[in-house]
Amino acid sequence: MNLLFPDWLPRSNTVNLLAGAFLLSALYAAAQRRLLAAITAYQWNSVALGLIAAVVAVVTGARHIALAALLVFAIKAVVIPAVLRRQAMRGGGDTVAEPFMGVPAGMLACGGLVVLAFSQTRALFGAGSSILASCLPVSVATTLVGLFIMVSRRRALMQVVGLVIVENAIFLAAVSLTYGMPLVVEMGVLLDLLVGVALLGLFVGRIEETLGDTDTTRLTSLKG
Amino acid sequence: MHAGAIVLQTVLLVALAPLWNGVVARIKARLQMRRGSPVLQRYRDLLKLAGKETVLSEHASPLARVTPYLMLGAAVTLCTWTPVLTTRPGLAFAGDLVMTVALLAAMRVLLALLALEAGTTFGGMSASRHLALSALAEPALMMAIFTLALNAHSTDLARIAAAVEAAPAAWISPSHLLALTAVWIVVVSETGRVPVDNPVTHLELTMIHEGMTLDVSGHHLALLEWAGAVRQLVLLTLVANLFLPWGIADTLEPAALGLALLAWLGKLLLFAVVVALTESLTAKMRLFRVPEFLGMAFLLALIALTSDTLTRG
Numbered sequence: 052m053n054l055l056f057p058d059w060l061p062r063s064n065t066v067n068l069l070a071g072a073f074l075l076s077a078l079y080a081a082a083q084r085r086l087l088a089a090i091t092a093y094q095w096n097s098v099a100l101g102l103i104a105a106v107v108a109v110v111t112g113a114r115h116i117a118l119a120a121l122l123v124f125a126i127k128a129v130v131i132p133a134v135l136r137r138q139a140m141r142g143g144g145d146t147v148a149e150p151f152m153g154v155p156a157g158m159l160a161c162g163g164l165v166v167l168a169f170s171q172t173r174a175l176f177g178a179g180s181s182i183l184a185s186c187l188p189v190s191v192a193t194t195l196v197g198l199f200i201m202v203s204r205r206r207a208l209m210q211v212v213g214l215v216i217v218e219n220a221i222f223l224a225a226v227s228l229t230y231g232m233p234l235v236v237e238m239g240v241l242l243d244l245l246v247g248v249a250l251l252g253l254f255v256g257r258i259e260e261t262l263g264d265t266d267t268t269r270l271t272s273l274k275g
Numbered sequence: 276m277h278a279g280a281i282v283l284q285t286v287l288l289v290a291l292a293p294l295w296n297g298v299v300a301r302i303k304a305r306l307q308m309r310r311g312s313p314v315l316q317r318y319r320d321l322l323k324l325a326g327k328e329t330v331l332s333e334h335a336s337p338l339a340r341v342t343p344y345l346m347l348g349a350a351v352t353l354c355t356w357t358p359v360l361t362t363r364p365g366l367a368f369a370g371d372l373v374m375t376v377a378l379l380a381a382m383r384v385l386l387a388l389l390a391l392e393a394g395t396t397f398g399g400m401s402a403s404r405h406l407a408l409s410a411l412a413e414p415a416l417m418m419a420i421f422t423l424a425l426n427a428h429s430t431d432l433a434r435i436a437a438a439v440e441a442a443p444a445a446w447i448s449p450s451h452l453l454a455l456t457a458v459w460i461v462v463v464s465e466t467g468r469v470p471v472d473n474p475v476t477h478l479e480l481t482m483i484h485e486g487m488t489l490d491v492s493g494h495h496l497a498l499l500e501w502a503g504a505v506r507q508l509v510l511l512t513l514v515a516n517l518f519l520p521w522g523i524a525d526t527l528e529p530a531a532l533g534l535a536l537l538a539w540l541g542k543l544l545l546f547a548v549v550v551a552l553t554e555s556l557t558a559k560m561r562l563f564r565v566p567e568f569l570g571m572a573f574l575l576a577l578i579a580l581t582s583d584t585l586t587r588g
Contacts, residue, residue: 067447067449068447068449068451068452070449071448071449071452071453073449075453078575078578082567154567155566155567158571161574162578165578166578166581169581169585170585173585185448185449188585189449
């Protein structure tokens with residue numbers, strides 16, 4: 052199967068390095084035991100994403116991508132981390148919860164996922180010459196790393212961090228594949244995300260109130 | 276590369292090595308609102324040490340006598356083939372990437388033997404920690420630089436630097452940043468800086484690198500400290516010129532060399548600021564967390580290497 056994608060933007064060092072920073076910050080979040088550090092890593096992840104979108108906007112000259120980049124900065128790099136941080140401080144502060152898998156083993160798993168993502172993306176799409184060549188594998192890899200954060204963590208808020216990292220990765224794929232969806236779609240997605248994070252924050256707050264803890268392994272005790 | 280250029284870069288590296296430590300200490304002092312000691316303080320310390328009596332146990336083996344000289348010798352040898360100002364291959368027949376890593380390992384073993392030689396508990400403890408961390412750091416360093424070596428089709432350091440510098444826009448892939456991060460973690464650990472080790476600590480139980488030289492005195496200590504500083508500068512130069520080679524000269528013309536010198540000094544100053552900031556902002560890690568930290572470096576280097584080969588094909 053050979054899918055055709057617009058191959059306008061040549062690979063550039065700036066985008067490649069930013070994609071590297073994007074992947075690196077996701078891996079950093081996966082290696083963290085502390086919630087606040089993971090949220091900071093998500094913030095860097097969003098900043099890298101916003102910068103990639105800004106570069107694409109400058110090169111293509113499309114105004115709606117520039118607006119989308121600004122929205123990414125405002126919502127993903129400022130508002131959502133602030134909401135998450137507030138929730139984290141309310142729910143017992145910066146307490147450490149050991150993940151299901153120890154951090155070194157978890158990092159090894161993440162490494163395997165990244166390699167898998169890179170090899171499979173190449174097998175599916177071939178070696179392109181556009182920014183896709185770096186952005187698409189990175190976005191698939193980051194999606195997998197985000198999912199791994201979601202399944203390997205006990206604390207509910209950490210799982211939310213995993214979710215928003217997955218969302219960032221999908222946004223990166225959208226930006227590099229289509230050079231930006233229509234602005235209405237982008238705004239809708241960002242608004243949905245914001246509402247989603249706010250709702251998840253509320254839910255985490257409720258879990259905290261009911262159980263006195265956000266360790267999701269204890270949720271099963273509701274059954275009894 | 277002409278003999279003159281090799282001598283010039285060796286002299287530069289050996290002479291400037293203690294200065295870099297002084298600059299970091301100065302920036303750190305400024306960040307802590309202190310005036311700090313002058314940047315040339317390290318040279319004065321070395322001079323003072325050189326003038327002091329060297330105390331050696333009567334049971335000291337010949338190894339203890341020659342190790343400080345061997346250490347400095349190995350460090351100076353490293354300087355001869357590290358690309359500093361120019362990418363013209365010089366002593367490529369004598370030393371490449373693998374030889375560099377091997378010499379670094381040899382220095383480590385010598386230092387550990389020296390620490391064990393004295394027979395004190397702190398020396399032995401520091402030596403065991405030092406070797407344990409090195410065993411983790413060394414493969415990460417090799418993997419990270421191999422990412423670049425694969426693309427340059429050579430393990431010669433000068434050629435790698437030239438290849439990265441001449442790279443077209445499509446060349447620098449995301450894995451470059453991963454490899455750079457990995458190598459930076461290794462350099463932090465190898466030079467014994469926060470968060471792995473604390474270079475100014477006086478608490479023996481927390482020492483790694485300083486603990487090994489506790490029983491050495493006089494000009495032997497001066498030689499060891501100088502060798503350590505040269506080794507550190509060589510590692511930093513490798514990061515500067517292999518991963519960020521922009522500004523390095525392709526020719527041996529004086530103008531290009533002058534520009535390369537400025538670029539090199541600028542990069543070293545940047546590293547000094549980064550190290551001083553890290554040391555001021557982060558706390559030293561628990562020893563048992565350090566293997567995790569170095570394991571991350573290894574993993575990043577591994578990801579860099581595999582994803583690089585996969586995307587390039």
